[in-house]
Amino acid sequence: EVIDYLTAKGEKVGLVKVRLYRPFSAERLLAAVPATAKKIAVLDRTKEPGAYAEPLHLDVLSAFAEAKREATIIGGRYGLGSKDTPPASVFAVYEELAKDAPKARFTLGINDDVTYLSLEEKPAPNTAAEGTKECKFWGLGGDGTVGANKNSIKIIGDHTDKYVQAYFQYDSKKTGGVTISHLRFGDSPIRSPYYINQADFVACHTPAYITKGFKIVNDVKDGGTFLINCQWSPEELEQHLSADSKKYIHDHNINLYTINAIDLAKKVGMGKRTNTILQSAFFALAKVLPPEDAMQYMKDAAEHSYLKKGQDVVQKNWDAIDAGATAFVKIDVPDSWGNPAPDAAEKELAGRPDTVEMVENVLKPINKMDGYSLPVSAFEPMADGVFPNGASAYEKRGVATSVAEWIPENCIQCNQCSYVCPHSTIRAFALDEGEQAAAPEGMKMLDFKVGPGKDKYQFAISVSPLDCMGCGVCVNTCPSNALKMSSSDSQMDQQPVFDYCVDQVSVKKDLVDKTVKGSQFNPPLLEFPGSCAGCAESTYARLITQLYGDHMIVSNATGCSSIWGGAGATSPYTVNKEGKGPAWANSLFEDGAEHGLGLYYGQKTIRDALKDKVAHIAESTDDAARKAACEKWLETYDNGETNQDATEALIAALDPNCPDCAAVLAQKDYLNKKSCWIFGGDGWAYDIGFGGLDHVLATGEDINIFVFDTEVYSNTGGQASKASNIGQVAQFASAGKALGKKSLSEIMMQYGYVYVAQVAMGANPAQCIKAITEAEAYPGPSIIIGYCPCELHSISQGGMGSCQNEMKKAVTCGYWNLFRYNPAAKAEGKPAFTLDSKQPKPGYRDFIMGEARYSALTRSFPERAETLFKQAEEYANNRYERLSKLGELYK
Ligand SMILES: Cc1ncc(C[n+]2csc(CCOP(=O)(O)OP(=O)(O)O)c2C)c(N)n1
Ligand code: SF4
Ligand code: SF4
Ligand code: SF4
Known part of the structure; x- marks a missing residue:
């Protein structure tokens, strides 16, 4: 688009797209670039720290050098962290190339006020094909906005000759986060591979975004339309809109509408589902299609989708469509909005200064979906990647309409x-x-x-x-x-x-x-994580922090737990009143265990060195109290329970003026025995990270692993893993998984020196705590596998609100078994293996049929479902029988 725009103005610009990168063909590249090209910018969507230049840039430099072709060749990074690359970025590249001395290395899309490598991006002309309508919808994850927009774009695509395009943008919350739907349609092909910045029509489906001061209206083109879903009168609207928004609406001649889809939805029997009403309002206001045609297409679509649920459901949707078509109210924009009264000052935040500073400077803009406007310098205090704990407490998302x-x-x-x-x-x-x-x-x-x-x-x-x-x-x-x-x-x-x-x-x-x-x-030292409402994963993690959080280190493999555990600037891991809390880090999906082992060895090495120093002080000091404190600390060195107090006492007894003591005090954070954990999902533990997990457990070191077993790769939308069960429908197993679940726990029990447990906190809360405390107390490696009902299981009765009860059902019918294998018990002459589950009761089939991940198979492949479900039950029965015998075997 930008090239068309510039060449139409007589500029001599062009583009070569490298589609097959390896093997790299210098010959073809040179043939594609006209001999008259004097200046070239190479864009790499990668960052290779330490390299002389990014990979494609290096290739192009080499190709031109070897061919002895003269050209100024500069290189830039773009699109990192999924950053959008709009026309403004591309204009900036051509402007840079036009300079006499363009930057040899540059970055697109960020305001780099630290190394000054970024290119200045100015407001760009609209380069989309003429006549393209651009619309943007701000919704709340799970409120149906995205679904309704998919439906709208389909209606426009199916029933008109128009070209259509839709992008859906999400924040990092697993549910209840911000969604932005970007819709384009027009009479010419759409070649705009970037988000919409300036739209003809913008709708805000969530009133909280207005009260929180999101800069949504700034997305509306001059003279465009802005629709707000709210229950407010015009006077209340005036109170809730920020001064900036009012001024923008006034100065840019925005057509402002409100619609109370919240009350309307209740009135027509749609409960909280406002999306149909809002979709109808969009068609009525945006006039893409003759409104009555659009209403009819929406009604047809609703009939198609809901007829199987009954005519009354269809009728409610039709009523909603009719209601939405006329329910919007035009708001007269008063002249006073041109010079609005300033907003009331925001309440000053209290708390730990580093957290408050980060929340003010980084988290707040990110939470308003304005994080891209942050300059690089805003991240300077976190340049080493360490973010202060406890930021989630400042989010106060207020997303639930009903609360406990x-x-x-x-x-x-x-x-x-x-x-x-x-x-x-x-x-x-x-x-x-x-x-x-x-x-x-x-x-x-x-x-x-x-x-x-x-x-x-x-x-x-x-x-x-x-x-x-x-x-x-x-x-x-x-x-x-x-x-x-x-x-x-x-x-x-x-x-x-x-x-x-x-x-x-x-x-x-x-x-x-x-x-x-x-x-x-x-106090929980994991609070307000952005996991799905009801998520089992964060419930287990929260519990562990209540037991060991004040002296805990967590290495988290990538997965849902790394997203709700620490997305962007939001740390839900927090500290207690003494400022102690879990130190948490996420490395990669494939090396979560190795990363955790590294953290463990790192602190262990420092601590072992401190042990020698403390022993030396104990031997050499004349101070009896200090000697006693050193000895107590040494005596409790390996005991996670008693070493905490001994450490406090030791720190108090050390004299900062004595060089030996000062050397210990300089590393006092490492003194106490740490509770070292590795967290991750089943995709990590059973599949991708299995090699590392096995290696860590086989080191014999005192490290704990907790596996959140959702039986799918949840974070990426539910792909089958080796933890998935027979008959379970998942991505890559759409006809139901044919093979049984890998028994990771049984594999690990073979070592003999690994503590192994399977838990389901909702089925037996006390057994779950027992397993966690035994694992932590065990001086060698431990693995606990926790059963995690998940949003992706589609629990039919009560959804995730039934999460804990679902665990109970799973254990009662033998779908999941509870047990503990404790090598320490064996050493004490007690049985190493304890089966904590009772003999399964009938009801396996009922249990699986209560979750759509299984019941769906009876509709798509009924016969296969019958066969696989039988096998699954047999498999579960055999497993229980086998486990029953283990008590004898592992005596
Ligand atoms: C090597 C690698 N492959 C794929 C991904 C993409 N990815 C991120 S999280 C994830 C799934 C994690 O699943 P699981 O371990 O079961 O954890 P859950 O999300 O269920 O908690 C995948 C495939 C990745 N980050 N790294
Ligand atoms: S369990 Fe759910 S409903 Fe209850 S307080 Fe927690 S988040 Fe709210
Ligand atoms: S769960 Fe127990 S503590 Fe909580 S409200 Fe119910 S009875 Fe009271
Ligand atoms: S594990 Fe499931 S319920 Fe929990 S955050 Fe991930 S998708 Fe949601």
Whole structure:
């Protein structure tokens, strides 16, 4: 597009696309570049640190040099980190080439104010083919915006002669994140391989984006249309729009509309599904097709999709289509918006200075989908790749429309709600008298019924409505109806209560232990992760941080857990009041285990050297207290429980003025025994990272592995792994997987010196904690495989809200088995192997039929489904029988 635009203006520019890169044909390249070409910019979509130049740039330089052809050849990087390359970037390249001394190396698409290698990108003319309509829709992951836009572009493509194009852009949250749909259509072929920056029509389907100050309206072309879905009157809209947005709307002559699809959807019986109404409003406003034709096509599509669900569902969709076509309201833009009153100052953030600084400078723009505007210098404090912990607490996403509410009078104080929450948004607290007196209005408390808290503290369960994902897992787990889902608006007064409890209520150490209940009085050091609502993976990880988080190192293989565990600037791993929390890093998918082993060896080497130094101090010091502290530390060196206190005492006893002590103090963070973990999914553990995992376990070192077994590669959309089961439908197994699940745990038990366990926290919460504590206590390698129901399993009853109950069902019917193999027990003369699952009850088939990943096969391949499901059940029965015999074998 840019070349057409420039050549039409008489510029002599062109482009060679290298389509077959290896073997590289210098001859063909030279033939393709006209002999008159004087200046060439080579664009590499890669960054090879340390290389003289990027690979294609080097090839082109060599080809020209060998052929003794003269040309100025410069090289630039583009598109890194999925960065878009719009026409403005390409104009910038030609402008650079036109200079007398163009930069030999450059970067496109970022504002590099550190090395100054980036090219200045100016606002570019619209180069899309004339008459192309460009539309952009901002939605919330899972609200149907993307689906509706796929449907719209199909309608336009199928029923008109127009060319169409659609791009869908997502943020990194697994659910409830931002989605942006980019739609283009027109009478000429569309050759615009980049996102839309300036659109004729922009819709904001989520009112929260307006209140949060997203710069959405800046995407609208002069005179274009902006539609906001909200329940606001024009006066309320004026209050919610930022000053910048109002000015933009005024100055750029934007046609502003609102539509209350939220109430309308409820009225026509569509509940929360606003997407059909909004799609209809789009067709009515954008006038791509005669509106009545568009309505008819939408109705036909709805009939086609929903007839199998019943005529009433079809009718509701039709009603929604009719309603959307007229429900929008044109807003008169007052002159005052040309000079709007400034926005109220934002509340100052409190907390750890490095986290607050990063949140202000980096996280906030990223969360508003404005991260691309950040200059490189914004990342300088994190230049070594280390981001401060605890940033997720500042996100306060507020994406759930209904959240958990505690009903104290029914509560039996079991803490199971907190134990099962994947997002750490419901927590148990114990308040002493002072804390009770200082509690904010709305704080609900109870006398402790039993245990060490009785007559000493008040018990409270508190929910963070702005962080709750509304999954309902806690409500479905609560054994005594002490929780219900309530509208998030009704619960907003609980936010100050939760914030107070987190900030001001101390941890009551006398209540903390390693039981289901006691563990929940310890603060989670993984909070508000961006996992899907109800996700099992983050629930296990949260629990481990409550047991060992203050002295824990995690190496995370790529997968969902590395995305909800640390996407971009958002760290959900956090610190306790003493500033201690997990040190977390993600390396690659294939080398998660090796990376974890490296971290382990790194700290071990430093710590072993410290051991010698402390031993030397113990021998040489005259100070009895110091000597005792050194000896205690040495004595507890390998004990993760006792070494923590011994380390505190040692640090206090060391004299910073004594050179030997100072040398130890300089590395004091390495003194205490670390709890070293490697996290990853089944795709990693069973398949791609298996070699490394096996190697790490075979080193005999004191390292723990936790496998989140979702039985598919979840992060990339559900490909089959060796953990997938017979009959399971997954990508690459669309006709149902033919072979059985690999028994990774049984393979690892063969070593004899590896601690191995299989857990399902919802089936047996106490067994799960037991396995984790045994694994950590075991002085050698450990692997725990945790069963993880996942969004991709499509649980038919209750969806992911039933996650924990689904685990229970899986274990009861023998789909999943619970056991522990503990080499340490053997050394104590106890049986090494314990089968924690009871004899399976009938119901295997019912269980699998309750998940669409299986039941779908009965529709696509009914006979094959019958055969495979039988085999699967047999396989499960055989496995249980085999496991039953292991107790005897591994005595
Ligand atoms: C070598 C390599 N291949 C493929 C990918 C793309 N990739 C990223 S995460 C992932 C799937 C991870 O699946 P799993 O280990 O089961 O973890 P889950 O997402 O289920 O938690 C894949 C294939 C990659 N990052 N690296
Ligand atoms: S509804 Fe889900 S996210 Fe909210 S508190 Fe309960 S378990 Fe946590
Ligand atoms: S699960 Fe229910 S009964 Fe148990 S602590 Fe939570 S609210 Fe109370
Ligand atoms: S493991 Fe499944 S439920 Fe959890 S974040 Fe990934 S896709 Fe969502």
